[in-house]
Amino acid sequence: METQCRRLEGKVAIVTAATAGIGLGIARRLAREGARVFICSRKQAAVDETVAALRVEGLDVSGTACHVGSAEQRAAFVQAAIKAYGPSVHILVSNAAVNPTAGPLLETPREAFDKIMDINVAAALALVQLVAPHMPRGGSVVMVSSVTAYNPPSPIAAYAVSKTALLGLVKGLAAEMGPDGVTVNGVAPGIVPTKFSAALVADPRLERAQVEATALKRLGTPEDIAGAVAFLVSGDGAYVTGETLVVAGGMPSKL
Template sequence: MSEPAGSVKCKRLEGKVALVTAATAGIGLATAERLAQEGASVFICSRKQSNVDETVAALRGRGLQVAGCACHVGSAEQRKRLVQQCVQVYGGLDILVSNAAVNPGAGPLSETPPDVIDKILDINIKAAVLLVQEALPHLLKRPGASIVLVSSVTAFNPPEPIAMYAVSKTALLGLTKGLAAELGPQGVRVNCVAPGIVPTKFSAALVQTPELAAQQAGATALKRLGLPAEQAAAVAFLVSPDAAYVTGETLVVSGGMHSRL
């Protein structure tokens, strides 16, 4: 957990319902926590029910409004159940944060096996599109609805050995633009956050030694690695009324790393 619940004073999201995927660790957990601190009722998911139960209990123990269920976002049945349960518990849906991603293999693009490519594209891109489709009928019922896709700074310059993963994150930049243009006239904003290198279990390979961590920090203008709470703050801004005239944009939160295609 990032900060005491009382440390976030603004309540921009009171009365809102937010669904955050892959939200029991790392950036997803920090995002769920921040949105709840700002007054949202938050529904979370993860592949393991035990992780969901532990996270819900911990956040509720701090006075936050959180519920959740297990969901593998690659399963059509489980995506449908996820959205249905969120709406059943809270009565609607205002905010969708698509954070789930996988990186099952590492190495050069020219040597990436077909099964690794399939898994990355299936979860990181296809599941994101289909989750939006599942949530959209509910989002369209709520004024000020918003979607945030979580990409990565690596999307702008895919590096070995995680280039295939990074390419899938590049696709999310285009998906953000496409969805924003399509859904804007219907009142739904769509934006993207591209985190820099944040030490989490997911990014462990990039910072697993002090030398690697120092190398990654040295690539930033601020000369340090990021924090999950800093990514969560960016998401909270994009889904809040403060960003009411922002759609189709990618907010890079990387401490000044290179971020141009």
């Protein structure tokens, strides 16, 4: 889809886990709106391939490998973005997440739960702590949560609870960063068929059930989520902070 608006001219954006799925959709949309975008993924080959593909589209995108669970790699990633695009980072989109286990909370191994919370929550906060000193007034942080945060389903309960934690992280950071003119928000996607969510739509009957759970009777796309993020980080979303926008086609969401 051709994007006509260029609301992000002159801005630098960092997007984590941006070589596929929702993260790639967000990186592409922000770049189409004029931002210079610095991305990461765990594998350098994936980053190189994505950067090359987006540059073919005429977009200003660079990136490097980064495992967001590593403090050293997080710091190197942020410094690489600053080296590539200058000292100011106007936009941070924290999208990286893992889900190494399935099943109810009462059966979730402690090791798996700790890993989920470390990557999905603690690393997200750590990235904000690294970027905040470089974020000028008018900057924006967006956390990618999930519609499952509002009512964690048993098959992916631990993952969903980590996304619930992001709702609180958004509120807390918004209060702290607001006086500096920085907005902090979240987006809570519904079911978007990607490699990460493949298990949720692997069976045609399961996929149909997911579709029927929406008011719009369709699953989401990376572009759906990217449009919401672009709004939140643009001037159009400048008076929105501390909120998590559910982008789930009308799936029930209540905390």
